Amino acid sequence: MASAFVIGNKFRHKVKELLEKADSSLPQRLREELEESLEKPEPTTLSFSTARNFKKYLQDEGHPFYLHELLEDSSLHLPEVVKPPRNPVLVARLERIKAKLANEEYNRITRNVNTSAINRHGAIADIGLQVRSAKAVVVTVFNFLITVVAAFFCSYMGSQYLFTDTAARVLSAVIAASVVGLAELYVLVRTMEGELGEP
Structure with a gap:
């Protein structure tokens, strides 16, 4: 002061x-x-x-x-503020607490690492798991495309009893296919969340 x-x-x-x-x-x-x-x-x-x-x-x-x-x-x-020297016992205690916290953080980060399952080239079971996963994705995408296309043609063919104009039939078919596609995406996302273990 x-x-x-x-x-x-x-x-x-x-x-x-x-x-x-x-x-x-x-x-x-x-x-x-x-x-x-x-x-x-x-x-x-x-x-x-x-x-x-x-x-x-x-x-x-x-x-x-x-x-x-x-x-x-x-x-x-303004006189220069002189800082009091730090207590060596307190400094040592703070260093121990920092080391303990760093160790806990490291253990938290690496708790799901299994060193016995890791090798240089991977295992055959890993390849089979990856193939099954890729196969499931391909089947899911194919199923999605077939469902949306089928909904489009069904709506297009069924709308001939309501509309005589081709543009109105195409528009109603696109709307129906969009609704079915969004419903399929919702179900797909919920299924994937269940597989990943998320609520």
Whole structure:
């Protein structure tokens, strides 16, 4: 927290003029504080209490300048914050906790890895599983296409009793095929979710 000003040349010059005047009515204590502040090495600081006393003196004596005018080229002196040293026991404990958390995270990530089932070339059972999976996907896609095409032709042929115009028959067939396709996709997604073990 700031408790002093770093005084600038304007303040230094004006205070030196006041101190050099023989007829100056500066109180002795204020004079000593100002002289002490000017004698300090750079950066020269002026405490807030001395600044308040000096402001009161300027007001009482009726000087034609104010303290804020003198402090225009000054700044606040902010002392450097000194961080206390860290407790070595606490640091060691934090390191143990970090290591424990990292180990738990590693175990969580690798809990489903089975090192005995992994080999360089894979197993024959893995190839059979992949073939069965690919076969199931091909059958599912083929079934989907057949169902949508059948729904289209069924709607097209059945709509001849409702519409005489070919465009209206095609449009109704497309709508029916779209509805059937969306229903098939919904069932397919729900089935795949069940196979993957998701709710």
